Amino acid sequence: MNSASDGLLRPSDGDALRAELRGLAALSKLPVVFGGEVHAGTLVLSEFVGTRTNGMRGLAVAPSSGLGGSAVATGKPRSVADYRSASTITHHYDAPVLGEGLRAVVAVPVVVKGEARAVIYVANRDSGVIGDRVADEMVQAGRRLATELAIRDEVDRRLRLSFARDAMASANTVVTEQLRDLHAELRGITQSVSDASARSRLRDVTEKLARLVSGVAAADDAVSLAPRELDVLAHVALGCTNLETAQRLSVGPETVKSYLRSAMTKLGAHNRHEAVVRARRLGLLP
Template sequence: MEAARAEAGTEAAISRALSALRARAGMDVAFGAKVNADGRAMRILQISGGLTQSLPGLTIASGAGLGGKALALGQPTRVRDYLVARGITHNYDHAVEPERLRTVAALPLRVANVPRYVVYLASRTPVELGDRWLDGLAPLLRDLERELAVQEELNRRLRLMPAPTRERPALSAGELREIAGELAALAGEVHDEALRARLQALHIRVAPDERLPLAQQPHGTLTPREIAVLEQVAAGCSNAAAAEQLGLLPNTVKSYLKSAMRKLGASNRVQAIVAARAAGLIR
């Protein structure tokens, strides 16, 4: 059940990213395809801005169509007018035509240097997509690749966990601390707010009474701003979201967070939240 939930979390992360990519790219439609384990095909799962249901569920072979070409080459591919484009096969025109798509870009997302998803961005009017357009999307695409890497690692660990049995002994306190530490490290690596909140919730479930040793208690009094930043982070906010809530610059939030972590003896934001709660500084 946990593994199935984690897989659903991966697809939810892709779904959220499609809306952000569509807005950043200024395109009419965005959809994502998950690559099969053997890399020979992929299946379109979600669409943002679609007119019909002609694309979701469509299976695309490696090398076929624009997305299949991107998958086979492992690099972005673009066409100005899909239905008359040369250099690609037209196996899937029957699904593209109802959406009235013209300019289309297919962008592979890689984890451990292997394509795992292909994101499509499309316009219903012909537009020119130059290198500057693609460079503008690079930060979002790299962030999404990092989220996918974390999700895949979480999914892998959940699949390896043995099914609970009555005979299986309970985890020791040391094992729980180790798991809590791994969850904290994963949470510190992700930018997706929903995934980070899930990891933080799991961390608290695994170690609800976690307290830092005396040597790691706060080394100085936290300022009101540092506490306000920690409250926003504890609520699942990214640095950018916390900055918007507090009327600060993201770099200023980052500075306050680093200062609070130093005073709390924490190496990541989850440990800082746990320490601040233990000290009664935040709820």
């Protein structure tokens, strides 16, 4: 009925329509009950109870055309006591309708948020007004179906929001990991820069990057890590072993252990993971 019905988790709206039509057929006792969904304003007849021919199956009813098209356009029930001679509707579909032998017909739109999403019909092969009792039953069926579709729409809306949030979170995670890689790389490059001024500027950049990613406005002065301690911790945060960190920073593994141990002591951490978590909370690492 709309793009929401394309969702893999959404049940078939056609099944819901079919169930209402079968219930209506049992209640109304009329010989023919049928209906269809509205796609981009066009009603397509798809569900039938009591028909003898296939002439109306798959019939596309344009807005304002015929009885159903009028119901879609106005959003209100429409009826004729004798389809053949009715002057209140267009007669674009006389061949399939009269071929089925239908005379008295009532069409009720299923309206959700002001939009016709389906139309349900009852019909008699004799002319004459179809009574209020049947019309009331049709209106109730239409309301039940409208409520069901509205619930499905809301479920779809929430699922789409959830999927969008998950996708955004996943994208943010990827970006965050890339920024952490960049931070660690810059920390490594800084040590190879001989110019003291340039080295200081690079460290300032890495500190700003750490605060930006961690969301901490300013690093906590209560904990101050030496540049090499921060270099080691930045690589440890990426999951590097002591040996890998040593290779990246061009120092020995024992030196890495020493710096890491010192950083953990300053941070009050008992292990590598805890040290990284606390450093991020303090805005020292991204």
